[in-house]
Amino acid sequence: PRIRIGSEAPNFEVDTTKGKIDFHKFIGDNWVVFFSHPADFTPVCTTELGAFAQLEPEFSKKGTKLIGLSTEPVESHKAWIKDIESYKNTSVNFPIIADDTKEIAFKYDMLSEEQLQNINSGLVPTIRSVFIIDPAKKIRAIISYPPSLGRNSAEVLRAVDALQTADKNGVVTPIDWTQGQDVIIPPTVSDEAAKAKFGEFTKHFNYLRTTSLK
Amino acid sequence: PRIRIGSEAPNFEVDTTKGKIDFHKFIGDNWVVFFSHPADFTPVCTTELGAFAQLEPEFSKKGTKLIGLSTEPVESHKAWIKDIESYKNTSVNFPIIADDTKEIAFKYDMLSEEQLQNINSGLVPTIRSVFIIDPAKKIRAIISYPPSLGRNSAEVLRAVDALQTADKNGVVTPIDWTQGQDVIIPPTVSDEAAKAKFGEFTKHFNYLRTTSLK
Numbered sequence: 001p002r003i004r005i006g007s008e009a010p011n012f013e014v015d016t017t018k019g020k021i022d023f024h025k026f027i028g029d030n031w032v033v034f035f036s037h038p039a040d041f042t043p044v045c046t047t048e049l050g051a052f053a054q055l056e057p058e059f060s061k062k063g064t065k066l067i068g069l070s071t072e073p074v075e076s077h078k079a080w081i082k083d084i085e086s087y088k089n090t091s092v093n094f095p096i097i098a099d100d101t102k103e104i105a106f107k108y109d110m111l112s113e114e115q116l117q118n119i120n121s122g123l124v125p126t127i128r129s130v131f132i133i134d135p136a137k138k139i140r141a142i143i144s145y146p147p148s149l150g151r152n153s154a155e156v157l158r159a160v161d162a163l164q165t166a167d168k169n170g171v172v173t174p175i176d177w178t179q180g181q182d183v184i185i186p187p188t189v190s191d192e193a194a195k196a197k198f199g200e201f202t203k204h205f206n207y208l209r210t211t212s213l214k
Numbered sequence: 215p216r217i218r219i220g221s222e223a224p225n226f227e228v229d230t231t232k233g234k235i236d237f238h239k240f241i242g243d244n245w246v247v248f249f250s251h252p253a254d255f256t257p258v259c260t261t262e263l264g265a266f267a268q269l270e271p272e273f274s275k276k277g278t279k280l281i282g283l284s285t286e287p288v289e290s291h292k293a294w295i296k297d298i299e300s301y302k303n304t305s306v307n308f309p310i311i312a313d314d315t316k317e318i319a320f321k322y323d324m325l326s327e328e329q330l331q332n333i334n335s336g337l338v339p340t341i342r343s344v345f346i347i348d349p350a351k352k353i354r355a356i357i358s359y360p361p362s363l364g365r366n367s368a369e370v371l372r373a374v375d376a377l378q379t380a381d382k383n384g385v386v387t388p389i390d391w392t393q394g395q396d397v398i399i400p401p402t403v404s405d406e407a408a409k410a411k412f413g414e415f416t417k418h419f420n421y422l423r424t425t426s427l428k
Contacts, residue, residue: 006327047388174261
């Protein structure tokens with residue numbers, strides 16, 4: 001693939017519902033959740049964009065910016081946003097990219113097998129991609145769902161939280177981890193160093209030690 | 215990428231903790247959750263495999279088989295399984311693939327940018343990939359997380375549930391949907407056909423109609 005875990009997020013300049021952006025400048029020193037939706041004025045997408053708009057303050061508290069994308073022009077996005085805002089009684093404050101040349105969808109692999117084969121046809125709906133990008137502009141996590149399957153907004157927030165907690169504290173997070181639960185001390189840290197850094201910890205195996213963050 | 219939403223899952227023959235398998239024969243008429251973990255005897259992986267082992271009966275009820283993978287031999291997996299079983303007080307009944315040639319990790323893009331560049335070095339930990347594969351052997355959803363980030367087992371189960379519900383009922387599912395909640399009638403179904411098929415529905419917009427499944 002063009003993009004893997006650890007790849008640098010490809011840069012681009014593009015028009016959005018909030019004006020032209022240079023993607024790397026948009027990222028700046030923030031974390032970014034970059035996600036595509038298949039098409040404006042379609043049902044699952046309306047529920048998704050509404051949910052992300054409602055959750056934006058939570059992402060904001062974590063220094064995380066949201067940005068959407070589909071392969072339609074700005075005017076289409078702007079007309080559709082009115083529906084989203086009335087349906088969820090919210091306001092969509094993050095930009096939605098107008099990728100009407102499909103360049104970004106191609107660069108970021110936001111296409112299904114079938115869509116890739118038809119990329120030169122008129123309408124190319126994107127899949128439901130999510131890229132979590134860190135301030136170093138590296139791709140840290142990717143979720144790819146088909147058009148029929150609405151995402152899980154809480155899982156996107158949890159993944160951002162887990163990645164930030166890991167980076168900040170030099171730990172890793174177990175399956176199903178949520179804020180406040182015990183974290184894992186990486187095997188590269190000695191017991192002595194772990195004690196100095198984290199205080200108490202539980203040693204389940206030599207390689208599996210858990211601790212709570214103060 | 216070699217694998218996108220809608221691609222056929224590439225076939226392979228390989229040794230596992232439950233004997234040799236042909237992957238397409240293993241899929242058979244089932245849904246499959248195929249997931250990789252970075253390495254045996256590592257902490258996050260132990261919590262993950264334990265959680266999936268505990269959830270296997272839930273997947274089973276949905277006609278869904280689990281299968282794991284890392285780039286280590288069967289003997290390593292078998293020794294490590296004892297730790298998983300004692301840590302989570304469960305038993306690991308699904309096979310774990312011994313991809314010690316790294317062929318499958320390469321075919322399925324289970325590698326980070328850095329790992330791909332070092333694929334010919336000795337140890338190549340895989341990323342945390344999840345592929346949801348349907349009985350037609352098509353890739354329906356993909357999740358790719360880095361080694362530091364434990365997955366969300368409930369989200370994998372929810373995604374399987376949503377895909378199966380969509381296929382069975384000719385509907386699609388909104389963001390954050392869980393079993394029992396309202397589903398969406400696709401815009402390709404007329405109001406008349408929707409009424410005949412689903413009975414009552416709510417029309418939020420022409421393109422957004424929700425209904426409950428009996």
